[in-house]
Amino acid sequence: MKYLPIDSQLFVRNRKKFTSEMKPNSLAVFNSNDIYPIGADSTMPFQQDRNIFYLSGVDQEESILVLFPDCPKENHREILFLRETNDHIAVWEGEKLTKEKALETSGIKTVYWLSEFERIFKELMSQSETVYINTNEHYRASIETQTREDRFNKWLKEKFPAHSVAKSNPILQRLRSVKDPVEIALIQEACDITEKAFRRVLGFVKPGVWEYEIEAEMMHEFLRNRSKGFAYTPIIASGNNANVLHYIENNKQCQDGDLILFDTAAEYANYSSDLSRTIPVNGKFTDRQKAVYNAVLRVKDEATKLLVPGTLWADYHVEVGKIMTSELLGLGLLDKADVQNENPDWPAYKKYFMHGTSHHMGLDTHDYGILTEPMKANMVFTVEPGIYIPDEGFGIRLEDDVVVQEKGEPLNLMKNIPIEAEEIEALMNS
Template sequence: MKYLPISSALFVKNRKKFTAQMKPNAIAVFNSNDIYPISADSTMPFQQHRDIFYLSGVDQEESILILFPDAPYEHQREILFLRETNEHIAIWEGEKLTKERAFEVSGIKTVYWLSDFEKILFELMTYAETMYINTNEHYRQSVETETREARFVKWWKEKYPAHNVAKSNPILQRIRSVKEQEELDLMQTACNITEKGFRRLLSFVKPGVTEYEIEAELIHEFVRNRSKGFAYTPIIASGNNANVLHYIENNQPCHAGDLILLDVAAEYANYSSDLSRTIPVSGRYTDRQKAVYNAVLRVKNEATKLLVPGALWKEYHKEVGKIMTSELLGLGLLDKADVQNENPDWPAYKKYFMHGTSHHLGLDTHDYGLLHEPIKANMVFTVEPGIYIPAEGFGIRLEDNVVVQEKGEPFNLMRNIPIEVEEIENLMNV
């Protein structure tokens, strides 16, 4: 891993939060992700399952975590299983976790090789009444492949049909959505790396550069600052490409007078940042571009103030819709008749701002969080309004990452990343 070591104290706290919500005499199992094949002997770069990372800090394939807080013996209450390493593996694949190093990373004292898993699980199951299985229940999930976790669940149900079944995901949705200070520090690092990439672009962009050259500048800056790279597939959308919300081709030239919508950010230690900025190819915004830009910025600033403890997700988005409607009226994109005659299920503002304003952020870019429950302090959200005008050949989105505070306005993790029109123009014309 490129990132600096993380204190095992974070993962100890995370496990305590999870086990405190388990049913009596229950066991929970968490699996690493697979390494996914492409074809022949090629594979995708490994990405650890965020749940086992959150609970253990282990960031390698073929690892399993067992939590059994009511086990009869202390050494059975937290167990890690790792792929056995040896000199041959070290030569061909690099260093893997030893038992000693796994303890340093996770704070878990009991570590076995993976070959012992079925035997030890059998003993534990004779004591347990309930198994927590880790199914993916995120509101955006759309999984078509059979994961390592899914294969385990299928195997376990066949082998232990008499046990009760519970779900880990509702617990994880709650505890992962509220960040510890160590997590906020890691996310701040991700945002700081993103800032370095964005500032690099401001002196690089000019008429004639291509979207993929901008992508290359970003990945260079991210990796040289200990990031694996992009937290998500980057969107570098010049001109009318900005009106395709998930434009990821990034293969077009950037023309004088156009804007570039950038939705690009770095990860760090598996934690995501998520930035959107919209900059002028020629280094100056036109009056119309500036007017729309500042309208989006005002919506972002006002929407941020609404992210307070106790706020409800649906009501928050309704309020942001009202703010956006007012700005669109001011820009002449809507008139009063449009608003008076709007469909309540698809308000008039949705013609120009069709996506949500915010989502949870953390180990996943669209992180865990139960949307029907009130917002809490130390949740992290994006704030990302946009106005998209295909008829005028541009779209603008602005996005920061903010931490909900117990009192007062949210804390902006991207407070140092240029966003005001004058600041961006000045930096692009140094």
């Protein structure tokens, strides 16, 4: 892994929080993700299942974590099963986790090779009544591919039909949404790497550059700072491309007078950052562009203040909609009749700002969190309002990542990344 070692006590704490929510005499199982094939002997880069990583720190394929806090055998209350390494694997694929290294990484003392899994797991199941399975129930999830976890869950239910089955997901949705200080530090590192990349492109962009060239500049800076790369598919949208919310082709030439909307950010140690900025190709906003830009910035700043403990998700978005409506009236994009006659299910402001303002962030860019429950301290959210005007050939989105505080305004993890229009102009022209 490119990232520096993470203190194993993070994962010890995470497991303790998870097992404290389990039913008596139950066990939970978590599998690593597959390495997905492309064709011939090619594969996609490995991405670890976020739940097994959250609970163990193990970032390796073909790994299984079993948690059984009431197990009669004390040494079987936490078990890691790993792919056994050997000299051949070391030569062809590189170093894999040894049992000693797995303990150092996870804090788990009992480590077996995968070849022993079925024998030991049969014994564990004979001692338990309920088994927690790992399923992806994120509100944005839309999955057609059968995962390693899916195959395992099918095998488990066929092999042990008399056991009660419970879901790990509701527990993890709550636990993962509130970040440990170590996690916040890792997200901050991802944000700091993103800052370096953004400052790099401020000095690179000029009329005639291509969107993919900007993408390459950012990737260069990510890799040289221990990131695997982009936390999500990058959006580098010049001109009217910015009005396509998920524009990812990044294949157009940037023209003098246009704006470029960036939605690009680094990961670090599997933790995401999520940044949006909008800059002028030639280093100078027009008066109209700057007026819209500053309106978006005001909405972002006011929306950020609303992210406090106790706030309800639905109420938050209603309030942000009111702030945005006021700004759109000021810009002449809406008039009073538009607002008076609006459809409550699709308010007038949605013509120019059609997506949500915030989402949870962490191990996943759209991280776990239950949207019907009040916000809590140490939750991490994006704040990302935008105004999109196809008729004028540009769209503007601004986004920072913030941590909800027990008292006061959220902590902005991206406070050092340039955002004021005048600062961006000055840096582009320095």
